Amino acid sequence: MLARVAAVAVVVAAVVIVALLLFTGGSSYTVKVQFQNAGQLVKGNQVQVGGRPIGTVSKISLTGSGLAEIEISLSELSPLHEGTKAVIRSTSLSGIANRYVALSLGPQSNEKIESGGYIRADRTTAPVDLDQLFNTLDAPTRKGLQQIIQGSATQYDGKSEKANESLKYFNPALSTSSRLLRELVRDRVVFQKFITDSSHVVTDLADRRSDLAALVGNTNATAAAIGDENAALARSLDLLPTTMREANTTFVNLRSTLDDLDVLVTESKPATKDLARFLRELRPLVHDSRPTIRDLRRLIRAPGQGNDLIDLAQKTPRLADLTDTVFPRSVTALQKTQTVLEYARPYTPDFAGWLTKFGTSAMTYDANGHYARIQPIFNAFQFTDTPTGPILSPRTGTRLGGLETGQSERCPGGAMQPPPDGSAPYRETSDFACDPNTTP
Numbered sequence: 001m002l003a004r005v006a007a008v009a010v011v012v013a014a015v016v017i018v019a020l021l022l023f024t025g026g027s028s029y030t031v032k033v034q035f036q037n038a039g040q041l042v043k044g045n046q047v048q049v050g051g052r053p054i055g056t057v058s059k060i061s062l063t064g065s066g067l068a069e070i071e072i073s074l075s076e077l078s079p080l081h082e083g084t085k086a087v088i089r090s091t092s093l094s095g096i097a098n099r100y101v102a103l104s105l106g107p108q109s110n111e112k113i114e115s116g117g118y119i120r121a122d123r124t125t126a127p128v129d130l131d132q133l134f135n136t137l138d139a140p141t142r143k144g145l146q147q148i149i150q151g152s153a154t155q156y157d158g159k160s161e162k163a164n165e166s167l168k169y170f171n172p173a174l175s176t177s178s179r180l181l182r183e184l185v186r187d188r189v190v191f192q193k194f195i196t197d198s199s200h201v202v203t204d205l206a207d208r209r210s211d212l213a214a215l216v217g218n219t220n221a222t223a224a225a226i227g228d229e230n231a232a233l234a235r236s237l238d239l240l241p242t243t244m245r246e247a248n249t250t251f252v253n254l255r256s257t258l259d260d261l262d263v264l265v266t267e268s269k270p271a272t273k274d275l276a277r278f279l280r281e282l283r284p285l286v287h288d289s290r291p292t293i294r295d296l297r298r299l300i301r302a303p304g305q306g307n308d309l310i311d312l313a314q315k316t317p318r319l320a321d322l323t324d325t326v327f328p329r330s331v332t333a334l335q336k337t338q339t340v341l342e343y344a345r346p347y348t349p350d351f352a353g354w355l356t357k358f359g360t361s362a363m364t365y366d367a368n369g370h371y372a373r374i375q376p377i378f379n380a381f382q383f384t385d386t387p388t389g390p391i392l393s394p395r396t397g398t399r400l401g402g403l404e405t406g407q408s409e410r411c412p413g414g415a416m417q418p419p420p421d422g423s424a425p426y427r428e429t430s431d432f433a434c435d436p437n438t439t440p
Helices: 002-024 130-135 139-155 160-167 170-186 188-207 209-228 230-272 275-288 290-300 309-322 326-362
Strands: 029-035 046-049 052-062 068-074 085-090 099-104 117-119
Touching: 029 085, 160 170, 170 188, 188 209, 209 230, 275 290, 290 309
Parallel strands: 029 117, 046 099
Antiparallel strands: 029 068, 046 052, 052 068, 085 099
C-alpha cells in the first residue's frame, strides 16, 4: 500500500513539472527595444537573428517621449550584449501585419544586457512604408509613376508566358549581381579610385569634345569604308575559322614552349640582376656605333649587282661547287707543308739577315745609280780528303782557321759567334733536328 501511494505521488509530481514547463515556459528573458515608429508591428510577431526565430514580440507600448517601446521575449541566445542593433523588417511589400524584428548581435566581449534592459533608439531602425515613400513625391511625379505602372501592364498584356519565361533568368542575374556588389564592397577602396579616375576621364573627354567629335566622324568614315569592302570582309570571315583552328594548334604548342621557357627564365634571373647597369653602360656604345651599323647595312645590302654580302652569299653555292675538290687538296698540301714550315720557322732571322747583308752588295752607287762589284776568283782554295776536311791555301798550303766542311745541321743563329747570354744557337725543342755544336 505504501509503495502504491509513493508511485502515485511520483506520477503527480511529474505531471506538475511538465505542466510548469508547458504553460510557464521556464524563466523568461525580456528586453525593451525603442523605435521611432513601430511600423505596423503587432504582438506575437517573430524576433529573428540571421533568419532564425529566437523569440516573439510580447508587448507594444508608447513612451512619454513618443517613442514606440517593443518588449521582446527571447528563448535562445540570451542574454544579449551591448552593441546589439534591432531593425523592423517586412516579409513582403504587399502585406500589412507581416513584420518581424531582426537583431544584429553585439560582441560577446561587451557588457551583458540584463533581463528587462533596453536597446535605445540610437541602435534601432524603423521601416519605411510605401505610402511614406509616395508621400515624398509631388503630384506630377506620382502621376508619372502611375503611368509607368499602367504602361507596364499594357506592355505585358497577353505576354505573360514570355514574361514568366524571362523571369527564370532573373534569379541568376540577381545572384551574380549580388556577388558583383559583394566584390565591389570588399574592394571599395579600389572601386572609389575607379569612380574617381572615371570622373577624371569624363572631365578630360569633355575638355577634348572637339577631338572626340572628330573621332566619331572618322569612325563613321571608317565604318563606311568597311561597308564598301563588305565582299572582301566576307571572304576574310570565311577564312577566319581555318585561321582560328590553326591558331588553336599553335597556341597549344606554345603552352609547352612556355613551360620550357620558364626554366630558361629561372636560370637567367641571376644573370639579369646586373642587366640594367649593363644596358646603361651599353647606351653610349650603341650611340657611337650608329655610323658603323649604317656602313654595315650598306655592306650587307647595296643597290646594284654584285656589290654586297647578299650577292656574295648567293654566289657562295657556286663557289662551293668549284672548290669542292680544290679545297681538300689544298688542306692536304698545307698539312704536308706544316712540318717543313715548322722546321724553317726558327731560321727566319737567319734568312732575313742574309737578305739584308746580301743587299749591301748593291749598296754603293754613282751618278748612274747603284752598282755591284763582281770579281770572279778561280782556284783560290782546294779541299783535301783528310777526315777534318781543312781548306788549304794554294800558295802557302796552310789551313785557314775557322773554315770547315760538313756543316749541314747548323742550328738557328749558328752562323754567328755564340753570344755570352747563350741565346744562340737556338733550339726550339730538345728534339729539333740541328747540331748546337756547329758554330764558327
